Amino acid sequence: MSIDYFEMIIMPMLEGAKITLLLFAIVILLSIPIGFVLTLAVRSRIKPLSWLVQGFIYVMRGTPLLLQLLFICFGLPLIPVIGEYLVLDRFVAACVGFVLNYSAYFAEIFRGGLLAIDNGQYEAAKVLGFNRWQTMTKIIIPQMIRVSLPTVSNESITLVKDTSLLYAVAVPELLHFAQTAVNRDATIVPYFVAGFIYLMITLALTWVLKRIERKYRFE
Template sequence: MRREVMDYIMQILGPMLNGTGVTLKMFFVTIVMSVPLGLMLSLGRISRFGVLRSAIGVYIWVFRGTPLMLQLLFVYFGLPFIPVIGEILILTDFQAAILAFVLNYAAYFAEIFRAGIQSIERGQYEGARALGMTYGQLMRRIILPQVVKRVLPPVSNETITLVKDTSLIYVLAMNDLLRTTRALVQRDFTMTPFIVAGVFYLLMTLVLTWGFQRLEKRYAAYDE
């Protein structure tokens, strides 16, 4: 019996690894695009321009206040019906999923970065201005290096959540890890693919957890 189970697992590893590849691609593209966007939004959120602050505030409220799956469905099925936008913005399944994920996670990262920036003591801003630093120099040389250390734990949590949220793209009929697993379960009438998929997700989150712990220790060592 054990031999049969192992043979079956080896048989399904190929398609499940292909599905994992789609999941990882979604994850990496979302992170690479949403983190810089979130940082820019956080800077706009604390800018002196009231209209910009309000607009970004509404954006963050909308994307944090509605389910990610609803946003996925709206981007994929809703945008094509909006005049002009639907004619210009023609998206594939993957592009629609990336757009929804990036917009959603950028909103969360924006609030994390905003809180990190505003946690820096005001005296550091005043000291930098006294030294003649521009706003860009102040952010790049003094504020952001400290913010990175302070926001690592919440960014770590959001990043790990992203790994699990990628499973939502099955609603767009994309062959990610979860959709592949579900198809194997329905075809073979066995729960084994679910167990294997669970191991895959756990391994991905384990690698991320280990990586962020190493980063936190490295930044902590700088203070000693």
């Protein structure tokens, strides 16, 4: 394979990688705070709200992400009466599906982080005169972040790989351009190039996440 061929296939793939990174950024920025809110809702004393959120989390974690994407992209428009108002741009629909799915996973991660905190922390805060808000923001949440961060990091790396599911809903991301080149040129080289780009993205992300983990570990 010539250098010219590599240049020809890598430019479209890098354009696709931009879509991959854009989706990753949107999902991380939205699903982490939403996941934390869901965690608080599960712990709410309002039982119907807690049950409703637990049901949502169960459905999102219990069904394949690909099925959820297909339903949002192609299923919602088929709903009688209101379907015509639920037609979304493919990329927007994919963002919605990813955010809902990863919010559920992050909610469980944060719930585990909260459960890992000893009850004595709450009692000590009460003795010191902290109200509920001060207890959560100054004591509980910082510890929850420290406990949950490694799992959040792993889930974030998984998200990079899951972005390849955009291919199934016809969003032109990295894998789409790799598959196009394979079909056109009858060679597997584009697969290796795509794999290398994914590895570089995950390597950079892993480096950033390790630095964040180290910072929280020594604070």
